[in-house]
Amino acid sequence: MPELPEVETILRGLVPYILWAKVDQSIIRCKKLRWPIPEDLNSCIAGQTILELSRRGKYMLFRLETGTLIIHLGMSGRLCFLNNDEPAKKHDHVDIILTQNGMLRYTDPRRFGAILWTTENPAIHPLLSALGVEPLSEDFTAEYLLRCTSNRRMAIKPLIMAGKIVVGVGNIYAAEALFLSGINPSLPANLLTYTQGEKLVAMIQQVLEFSITQGGTTLKDFVNSDGLPGYFAQKLNVYGRGGLPCVVCTKALTTCMLGQRSTVFCAHCQPEYYP
DNA sequence: ATGCGGACCTGTTAGC
DNA sequence: TGCTAACAGGTCCGCA
Numbered sequence: 398m399p400e401l402p403e404v405e406t407i408l409r410g411l412v413p414y415i416l417w418a419k420v421d422q423s424i425i426r427c428k429k430l431r432w433p434i435p436e437d438l439n440s441c442i443a444g445q446t447i448l449e450l451s452r453r454g455k456y457m458l459f460r461l462e463t464g465t466l467i468i469h470l471g472m473s474g475r476l477c478f479l480n481n482d483e484p485a486k487k488h489d490h491v492d493i494i495l496t497q498n499g500m501l502r503y504t505d506p507r508r509f510g511a512i513l514w515t516t517e518n519p520a521i522h523p524l525l526s527a528l529g530v531e532p533l534s535e536d537f538t539a540e541y542l543l544r545c546t547s548n549r550r551m552a553i554k555p556l557i558m559a560g561k562i563v564v565g566v567g568n569i570y571a572a573e574a575l576f577l578s579g580i581n582p583s584l585p586a587n588l589l590t591y592t593q594g595e596k597l598v599a600m601i602q603q604v605l606e607f608s609i610t611q612g613g614t615t616l617k618d619f620v621n622s623d624g625l626p627g628y629f630a631q632k633l634n635v636y637g638r639g640g641l642p643c644v645v646c647t648k649a650l651t652t653c654m655l656g657q658r659s660t661v662f663c664a665h666c667q668p669e670y671y672p
Numbered sequence: 673a674t675g676c677g678g679a680c681c682t683g684t685t686a687g688c
Numbered sequence: 689t690g691c692t693a694a695c696a697g698g699t700c701c702g703c704a
Contacts, residue, residue, distance in 0.1 A: 400698095431680070431699080455698080472697040473682080488682090507681045509698060524700085551675065560699075567698070657677075659696080 399470045401532070401565030402608035404455050407476055411501070412450055414478045419446045419496040420461070427490045431471065431511045434491060441514045442466065442493070453519070454528050454564030464516035467524065471509025477502050529562040532601050537563055539595040546586035546594070553589060554582035555656030557601070566601055568658050569636045570608075574600040576635045581667045582660050583653075635661040 399407070420442045428434040435441065442461055449460035457476075459466040470476065479502050481494060486504070491512060493501040503512060515522050529545075530536040545562040546553070557563060558571050566574070575582050577600040580593050589597070634644050639652030643663040651664045 429681095469698085471681090471699085505681095506683065507697080509681070511699095549674080555675095558698085568696090656675095658698095 399455065399472075399474065400567040400570060400608075401452075401455055402605055402611075404452055404457060404470065404565075405609050407470075408450050408452050408457055411476070411478060414499060415447050415459075415495065415501060416450055417446060417448075418499075420444065421494045421496045423494065424492045425490070426485060426492075427488075430490065430505060430508050431469070432513065434512045435514050438491070438512070438514060453525050454531075454560060456525060458519050464514055465519045467511070467513040467515060467519060467522065468503070469511040471505055471507060471511070473507040474503065474505040474510035477504070528560055528564050530564070532563050532565050532605055537598055537602070539591060539598050542594045542598055543589065543591055546589050549586040551586055552582060552655055553580060553584045553586045553597075554660060555658065556586045557597075558656070558658070563601070565605065568660075569633070570601065570604050572636045572661055573604045573634060576662060576667060577604070579667055581669050582655055582662050583669065635663065637661070 422443050423439045425434055425436075425438060428436070441464065445461040445463065447459055447461060449458075451458045451460070455469060457468040457470075459468065468476065478499055481498065481500055483500075483502070485492070485502075488506040489502055489504050491503040493503075495501070503510075511524075513522075513524070519525055530541065542562065546556065549556060554571050554575060557566050557574075558568065572582070574597060578593065578596040580589070580597060635650055638650050639659075639661045640649055642648065643650055643666060646663065646665045648663065648665045650661050652659060652661050654660065
């Protein structure tokens, strides 16, 4: 499941292959994704040069001449640069064939992803307009976080995952950052102290940045689609380790559900708040 | 406005 | 062994 570091890694890897390339045509094999792929996708993008690749949260933005392709990988989506003669497999939804050699192939078995087209500034697109700040930007500070959490009673973990305050913090990185910050995932957000907020901001940035660094090392492999996601290379302290010993205190890690998400934490290192 | 639960979808794993 | 059921994941939507 691609999180922000994976999306960033994929984007960086694609730049040398597709920036300034021209779209010859696109082929839709299966338009069913989270929203249907626009029927007229081909007429929207054919013949246009890819002018810019960027990212907003986990949304990839391919700016063409008359509009922008918005691509989300959901949880099982992949975007690979392949030779034109690569045979299509079961869950290959779309090919974007370039006039030079090669094509971009979108694959998504679980269909949680999206491919959309907008002729407007993507920043005002309904999917992007309400997103929180980029976690690795200078806008993401303890002051900002505290301003956002001060009147919210919701648990801190689902709140930082919701994407309204900060984007790109999925279940894995939320759990890891909270562990490294010593903050209980259930802590009501309004009780977050400034010191905790500082720590949390720093740890979110640390785990994401480290993961991007790791992703970079497998960059050349991803083109063949067998590159390991960054978080596999990353040492995970809590995610997926419920019941196993805490790497710090050796007590068994606790698993709970929070906002319908499995959540692992150390009850000793991330003590609960008692009112 | 806030916050919660439901929906989407299917490959993988656990349990019978 | 073969089947079924639960689970995982990100994000939007609708209802209280």
